Amino acid sequence: MFDRLRFEYGIKVFNEHKFTFSYVVFLMLCETGVSLSIPYFAGKYSEYFIANPTIINDSHITILVLWCALFAFHSLLRFLSTYNVSLIGARLMAELSCRLYDHIQALPVQFFKENKRGDVLSMLSTDLAVISFFASSVLTNLIPNILVLLGASFMMFKIEPTIALLVVFIIPLIFIVLKIVGKGVQPISRALMQRQADSIALASENIGAISLIKAFNQENAQSDKFKHHTSEILELRRKQLKLQAIMSPLVQFLSSLGVLVIVLFCFTRFQEGRLLIPDLVSLMLYGLVFTRPLSSLAGLYGQVQHVIGASDRLLKFYHLESETDSSSKKRLDITTADIKFEQVCFAYKDKPPVFESLSFTLANKKIMLLYGENGGGKTTLMQLLMKFNQPTSGRITIGGVDIANVNNSSVRDKIGLVSQDVLLVNGSITQNITYGVVNPSSQKMLQACQASGADQFIQELPLGYETQVGEGGVLLSGGQKQRISLARALLLEPKILLLDEPTSMLDEVSKQNIKDKFTDLFSQYTVIIISHDPTLYDVADLVYKLENKKLIREK
Numbered sequence: 001m002f003d004r005l006r007f008e009y010g011i012k013v014f015n016e017h018k019f020t021f022s023y024v025v026f027l028m029l030c031e032t033g034v035s036l037s038i039p040y041f042a043g044k045y046s047e048y049f050i051a052n053p054t055i056i057n058d059s060h061i062t063i064l065v066l067w068c069a070l071f072a073f074h075s076l077l078r079f080l081s082t083y084n085v086s087l088i089g090a091r092l093m094a095e096l097s098c099r100l101y102d103h104i105q106a107l108p109v110q111f112f113k114e115n116k117r118g119d120v121l122s123m124l125s126t127d128l129a130v131i132s133f134f135a136s137s138v139l140t141n142l143i144p145n146i147l148v149l150l151g152a153s154f155m156m157f158k159i160e161p162t163i164a165l166l167v168v169f170i171i172p173l174i175f176i177v178l179k180i181v182g183k184g185v186q187p188i189s190r191a192l193m194q195r196q197a198d199s200i201a202l203a204s205e206n207i208g209a210i211s212l213i214k215a216f217n218q219e220n221a222q223s224d225k226f227k228h229h230t231s232e233i234l235e236l237r238r239k240q241l242k243l244q245a246i247m248s249p250l251v252q253f254l255s256s257l258g259v260l261v262i263v264l265f266c267f268t269r270f271q272e273g274r275l276l277i278p279d280l281v282s283l284m285l286y287g288l289v290f291t292r293p294l295s296s297l298a299g300l301y302g303q304v305q306h307v308i309g310a311s312d313r314l315l316k317f318y319h320l321e322s323e324t325d326s327s328s329k330k331r332l333d334i335t336t337a338d339i340k341f342e343q344v345c346f347a348y349k350d351k352p353p354v355f356e357s358l359s360f361t362l363a364n365k366k367i368m369l370l371y372g373e374n375g376g377g378k379t380t381l382m383q384l385l386m387k388f389n390q391p392t393s394g395r396i397t398i399g400g401v402d403i404a405n406v407n408n409s410s411v412r413d414k415i416g417l418v419s420q421d422v423l424l425v426n427g428s429i430t431q432n433i434t435y436g437v438v439n440p441s442s443q444k445m446l447q448a449c450q451a452s453g454a455d456q457f458i459q460e461l462p463l464g465y466e467t468q469v470g471e472g473g474v475l476l477s478g479g480q481k482q483r484i485s486l487a488r489a490l491l492l493e494p495k496i497l498l499l500d501e502p503t504s505m506l507d508e509v510s511k512q513n514i515k516d517k518f519t520d521l522f523s524q525y526t527v528i529i530i531s532h533d534p535t536l537y538d539v540a541d542l543v544y545k546l547e548n549k550k551l552i553r554e555k
């Protein structure tokens with residue numbers, strides 16, 4: 001399947017860049033033409049030299065000057081084709097990494113919960129680097145080598161047709177040897193790419209959990225684990241390098257034997273008077289020209305196997321289905337934001353159902369409090385409303401519109417989320433509060449921060465709103481992050497607010513503050529709060545308990 005996908009992708013890329021490719025192939029053809037003309041002229045020059053052996057005259061000098069010009073022209077063509085192919089490779093890589101990034105971003109949230117972050121990162125770094133090396137360095141040699149090989153065979157055939165038989169014999173022999181030796185390279189390369197990804201995943205996980213590692217004195221254990229991964233990588237790399245290193249000399253040896261046979265054969269023909277000296281000189285030089293690309297192609301063969309390993313992982317990734325959204329679906333356009341769950345069932349893949357026939361109605365601008373046992377499905381319910389997951393059956397409507405029939409972004413536009421694990425980006429407090437807001441006004445930002453109780457602590461920071469929060473907001477306290485997260489949700493001016501344990505990290509004073517302002521603060525939104533905080537019971541219009549996959553109304 002991947003071979004077909006690789007082929008289809010290759011054709012697509014070719015079509016997109018056909019003019020540049022054609023230009024480069026033209027340059028390579030010229031370069032090959034010049035390479036192949038050198039032995040031909042050598043033959044001609046030897047013919048002239050035999051006719052005029054002793055006198056170095058003007059013609060000799062003209063020929064030598066022309067020869068130098070030919071070398072210079074060849075070098076110029078080599079520069080142009082190498083530069084252009086490398087540039088195409090670099091452009092393709094830039095394009096591929098952007099496409100890959102977009103694809104990663106379009107994958108469902110569930111994918112990121114099931115897969116390691118490091119695995120994804122290694123695809124964007126290691127796997128792409130392997131393909132990039134292939135595109136920029138291997139391709140620069142592959143096409144000219146093949147062209148030179150074909151051209152040299154053709155020229156030898158023209159001078160002495162029987163030599164074609166020898167060539168026809170040598171090339172398949174070399175190919176068979178390459179196939180046998182190269183058979184081992186592909187599985188090793190695949191295993192190597194996977195091991196490298198595992199090692200990056202481990203490092204990325206450990207860096208994220210460094211406090212845990214230190215708190216539990218796990219430094220040595222984790223270091224041993226990393227060393228184990230590294231030694232596995234080293235062993236696979238050793239095997240891969242060995243196989244790759246064998247190929248080139250082996251092919252060189254076989255092709256040199258082939259050339260020796262050609263030379264002996266030519267001498268016999270020469271002795272029989274059926275071959276002239278200029279032709280003999282040209283043939284011997286073509287013989288040398290013929291072996292060079294063969295051995296370099298053998299080296300490339302190993303690298304191609306390595307690239308196939310890397311591209312398999314990328315294609316597997318590309319093949320994953322994006323989030324089920326279609327921009328063709330219409331936007332959610334509502335004036336009121338009443339929420340309705342109608343007999344909603346949901347189960348995570350390979351797991352028992354989280355809900356069975358869940359139904360409730362929350363009127364526009366009302367507040368619903370939801371609580372229940374850990375793992376009961378409260379967060380899952382919110383995620384269904386955000387369209388991070390789809391119900392297995394039943395329907396969810398907002399403002400009377402089934403959210404399955406509208407596009408994801410328009411649903412998420414209407415919802416402000418304050419999640420249990422507050423997610424902040426590495427930047428200033430302002431950047432975090434205005435995240436996702438087009439043309440934020442500083443007055444509105446201030447109002448949102450005052451409403452969420454964030455303004456006070458922000459003003460006390462030396463850099464105020466320009467304070468950097470660190471990766472994931474690590475430079476702030478849990479309660480501070482929660483208030484910023486609430487301010488961010490309010491600034492978006494959504495129709496619905498989903499608050500997952502919004503007061504869990506707040507101190508008693510802040511909790512009381514929010515509670516006092518609750519009705520004012522949230523009167524313009526339809527609100528679902530997940531909380532075990534009993535003080536919120538009073539401010540809610542509806543209270544539901546989620547128990548045994550069912551909702552029980554308590555208020």
Ligand SMILES: Nc1ncnc2c1ncn2[C@@H]1O[C@H](COP(=O)(O)OP(=O)(O)OP(=O)(O)O)[C@@H](O)[C@H]1O
Pocket residue numbers: 110113348349351354372373374375376377378379380381
């Ligand atoms: N992404 C996921 N993939 C598979 N199973 C999941 C996933 N997220 C949650 N679950 C499972 O689904 C069930 C409901 O989880 P959920 O997080 O919705 O519960 P919750 O009521 O919010 O829990 P808590 O009160 O502890 O936050 C749990 O059994 C949990 O293990």
